[in-house]
Every structure is written in C-alpha cells, then in structure tokens.
Amino acid sequence: MSEPRLKYTRLAPDGMAKMRELGHYLNTGTGLPTSLLELVRLRASLMNGCEYCIHVHTAELRKLNEPVERIDGLADWRSSSSYTQRERAALTWTEAVTNIQDGHAPDVIYDEVRAHFSDVETVNLTLVITTINAWNRLAISLGAYPGHAGAAKAEG
Numbered sequence: 001m002s003e004p005r006l007k008y009t010r011l012a013p014d015g016m017a018k019m020r021e022l023g024h025y026l027n028t029g030t031g032l033p034t035s036l037l038e039l040v041r042l043r044a045s046l047m048n049g050c051e052y053c054i055h056v057h058t059a060e061l062r063k064l065n066e067p068v069e070r071i072d073g074l075a076d077w078r079s080s081s082s083y084t085q086r087e088r089a090a091l092t093w094t095e096a097v098t099n100i101q102d103g104h105a106p107d108v109i110y111d112e113v114r115a116h117f118s119d120v121e122t123v124n125l126t127l128v129i130t131t132i133n134a135w136n137r138l139a140i141s142l143g144a145y146p147g148h149a150g151a152a153k154a155e156g
Helices: 015-028 032-049 051-063 067-080 085-098 109-115 117-144
Strands: none
Touching: 015 117, 032 051, 032 067, 032 085, 032 117, 051 067, 051 085, 051 117, 067 085, 085 109, 085 117, 109 117
16 A cells, blocks of 8 residues: 555645535535435546545445445446436546546537436536546545545545
C-alpha cells in the first residue's frame, strides 16, 4: 500500500469543505435515487481506475442492499439485463462525460439521457458525474488508497 503524496484534505480544508458541501447537496437535494447516484459514481471510478473511490462506492452500494450482480456487473453493464432503461441512460451519460475528450458528449447520448431525466435532473446528474471525476482525480494524483488512514473520509 502506497503512502499518499499529499494530505490534501488537510492542506486545502476550505476547498475540501466546498467539495463535501456539493456532495451533500447531490446526495440530499436532487431527488435522484441514492442507488442511481452510487452506480454512476462507481462506474466513473471504475473507468478512471480510482481504487479508493471504487472501494467507497462499492461499500455504499452494498449498504443500500444492491444485488452483487448489479455492483460487479458495472464494468460490463451493457451486456447485463440488471439495469433499467433510466439507469442505462445515466451510465451512458456517465461514460460520455467522464471521457469528454472522446466525442464531446454527442447529441445522440444527450438525447438518450434527456428521454429519461428532466432538465433539473440532467444538470444534477451531470454534477454528480463531474464531482466524482474531480474526486477520482484528487485521489489518483495526490494519493488516496483503500484502507490507508490518510484517505479516510476524503469524499463527502
């Protein structure tokens, strides 16, 4: 297990507090189901290879009593029948936003997400995706690893 490069939560407490504040809003103020938020967070974290965030969001989904096949199946969710059409639209949008450099979130994918989410929900879903990507980038670049005391509770 590697040591973190920097204890960023201690070095920039005001910035981290704002990130956690946004996370609190996303968890409580969007009206989107918690399980959907966690599936999106886990999918983006899997794409980015963020071990710490994968650990955190897998644990959160387990706490929500999500079936193991839905959690473990996220890496290859397209070949599974375990996800609703709404979840599929959210996961497709997650991939487009996470890999924004590949096609700049094409209209066809945007249209798919819009068929399942209202204007406000689309904005909030996009905030969830961009926020988990920010957490992934902090954890990967500055070092947060599962089980490491310095990584505890970085996310809000």
